[in-house]
Amino acid sequence: MSELALLGGKPVLTEPLSPYRSMGQRERAAVIEVMESDCLSGFYGSPGPEFFGGPKVRELEQAWCKTFEVPFSVSVNSATSGLIAAMGAIGISPGDEVIVPPYTMSATAVAPLFYGGIPVFSDIEPDTFCLDPSAVQSALSPTTKAIIAVNLFGHPAQLHRLKKISEDAGIYLIEDNAQAPLASEHGRRCGTIGDIGIYSLNYHKHIHSGEGGMCVTGNEHLAQRLQLIRNHAENAVDWLDIADLNNLIGHNFRMTEVSAAIALTQLFDIEEHVRRREHIAKRLSSETTSLHGLSPPLVRNGCRHNFYCWVLRCEDTLGVERHIFSQALLAEGFPNTEGYVKPLYYLPVFQKRIALGRNGFPFTLTKRTYSKGMCPTAECMYEQEVLFFEPCAYDVDDETLDLLVKCIHKVHESRDDLAKLKS
Numbered sequence: 393m394s395e396l397a398l399l400g401g402k403p404v405l406t407e408p409l410s411p412y413r414s415m416g417q418r419e420r421a422a423v424i425e426v427m428e429s430d431c432l433s434g435f436y437g438s439p440g441p442e443f444f445g446g447p448k449v450r451e452l453e454q455a456w457c458k459t460f461e462v463p464f465s466v467s468v469n470s471a472t473s474g475l476i477a478a479m480g481a482i483g484i485s486p487g488d489e490v491i492v493p494p495y496t497m498s499a500t501a502v503a504p505l506f507y508g509g510i511p512v513f514s515d516i517e518p519d520t521f522c523l524d525p526s527a528v529q530s531a532l533s534p535t536t537k538a539i540i541a542v543n544l545f546g547h548p549a550q551l552h553r554l555k556k557i558s559e560d561a562g563i564y565l566i567e568d569n570a571q572a573p574l575a576s577e578h579g580r581r582c583g584t585i586g587d588i589g590i591y592s593l594n595y596h597k598h599i600h601s602g603e604g605g606m607c608v609t610g611n612e613h614l615a616q617r618l619q620l621i622r623n624h625a626e627n628a629v630d631w632l633d634i635a636d637l638n639n640l641i642g643h644n645f646r647m648t649e650v651s652a653a654i655a656l657t658q659l660f661d662i663e664e665h666v667r668r669r670e671h672i673a674k675r676l677s678s679e680t681t682s683l684h685g686l687s688p689p690l691v692r693n694g695c696r697h698n699f700y701c702w703v704l705r706c707e708d709t710l711g712v713e714r715h716i717f718s719q720a721l722l723a724e725g726f727p728n729t730e731g732y733v734k735p736l737y738y739l740p741v742f743q744k745r746i747a748l749g750r751n752g753f754p755f756t757l758t759k760r761t762y763s764k765g766m767c768p769t770a771e772c773m774y775e776q777e778v779l780f781f782e783p784c785a786y787d788v789d790d791e792t793l794d795l796l797v798k799c800i801h802k803v804h805e806s807r808d809d810l811a812k813l814k815s
C-alpha cells in the first residue's frame with residue numbers, strides 16, 4: 393500500500409480536477425439573439441400584456457411546464473425570491489408557523505420571516521438528510537400554516553407522506569426544489585407534488601443562467617398570486633380584478649430575457665445532464681458501499697436522485713475522525729467539504745431573535761425558542777458525519793472517476809494509521 397499523501401506520500405491525483413464547463417456555443421448564440429433583439433427585459437410593472445414578461449421569459453415558462461409536467465410555471469430572479477413569493481402567495485401572516493428543516497440553505501428558513509411567519513425547525517432523516525415526516529407531525533400546532541420540504545442534495549423528501557400530513561392538517565406543502573430538477577418520487581417529479589415547487593437557476597445548479605428561479609404549481613389561483621407578487625402586485629390587482637388583497641403588494645422578482653434564453657438552452661439538455669451525474673454517483677456509490685464505516689447516499693425505493701451532490705457519511709465505526717478522513721482525501725486530490733451547513737437555528741437571526749425592525753419582530757409573536765439539541769440528527773450530520781462532494785462541478789470522465797475511487801480506497805485502507813491522528 394502506498395503511503396498517504398497526508399503523511400508525505402505521493403497523491404493519487406497530481407493535478408487539481410478541471411472545472412465542468414457548462415456554457416457552450418448554444419448558450420452564446422442564445423445570448424447574442426437577445427442582445428440583437430434589443431429587449432433585455434420585456435416586463436412592465438403595470439397593466440398590459442407586458443405585465444407577464446418578454447418573449448423568452450414566456451417561452452421558458454411554457455417549456456418548463458412541458459419538461460416538468462406541471463400546469464403553471466412562474467419565473468423569478470432566484471429561488472430565494474421564489475420562496476418569498478410562495479410565502480406571500482399562500483397568505484402567510486404574522487405569527488403563522490411554517491415547518492422547515494434546519495439542514496438546508498438559509499433561504500428556505502428565512503423566507504417565512506419576510507411575511508412575519510415563524511420558522512419551526514423539524515429534524516431530518518439521517519439517510520436522505522430531508523425532513524423526517526414523524527418529526528413534522530409532532531411539530532404541527534394550531535398556528536401551523538405550511539411545511540417547506542427541501543429535496544436536499546437532489547433526493548426527494550418523503551413528499552407523498554408530507555403531502556398527506558399537510559392535507560390532513562389543512563395546510564400547504566411547499567417544495568424547495570432548488571437542488572432537485574428531474575428527481576422524482578413514485579413517478580411524480582419533485583417540485584410538482586406540493587402546492588408550489590421552487591427551483592433555483594443559480595450558477596451551481598443543473599440548469600443555470602447566472603441567477604434565476606422558477607415556481608411551479610397546479611393551482612391557477614396560486615399561479616396568479618405568484619405572478620402578481622413577482623411584479624409590483626399593487627399596480628395590477630384592480631386590472632386583474634383580485635378581491636383577496638392579502639399580501640398583494642409586490643416586489644421586483646422579474647427574470648431578464650438573457651437569463652431566460654440561457655435557461656431555455658440548458659433545459660433541453662437536462663435529462664442528459666442528470667444521467668451524467670447519475671453515472672458518476674453510481675460508480676462512486678458502488679465502490680464505497682461495502683467499505684466499513686462509510687455510507688454512500690441512499691436512493692430510497694421508488695425515487696430518482698439527481699445527484700446535485702454526492703454525500704458520504706463517516707460513521708463512528710470508521711474509527712477515524714471525519715476531519716482527519718477529509719484531510720487525507722483532500723491531500724490525495726479528492727475535493728470535499730465537511731458538514732454542509734450548520735443547523736440554521738444556530739444563526740444570529742434565530743439566536744438573537746431579531747428579523748425585522750428593532751424589536752424582535754416576528755419572534756415577539758411566539759414562545760418558540762431556538763436552541764442546540766432541537767434537531768439532533770441535523771447537528772450530528774453537521775458536526776460529525778457528512779462529507780460533501782460535488783463531482784459534477786468538475787469535468788469527471790471515467791479515467792478521473794477511477795482516480796477518485798482510488799483516493800477513497802487508499803485512504804480507507806490506511807484507516808489504522810489515520811486512527812492515531814487527532815485533529
Ligand SMILES: Cc1ncc(COP(=O)(O)O)c(C=O)c1O
Nearest residue numbers: 470471472497499570592593594
Ligand atoms: C436548498 C436551496 N434553497 C434555496 C436556495 C437559494 O437559491 P438561489 O441562489 O437561486 O436564491 C438554494 C441555493 O443554493 C438552495 O440550495
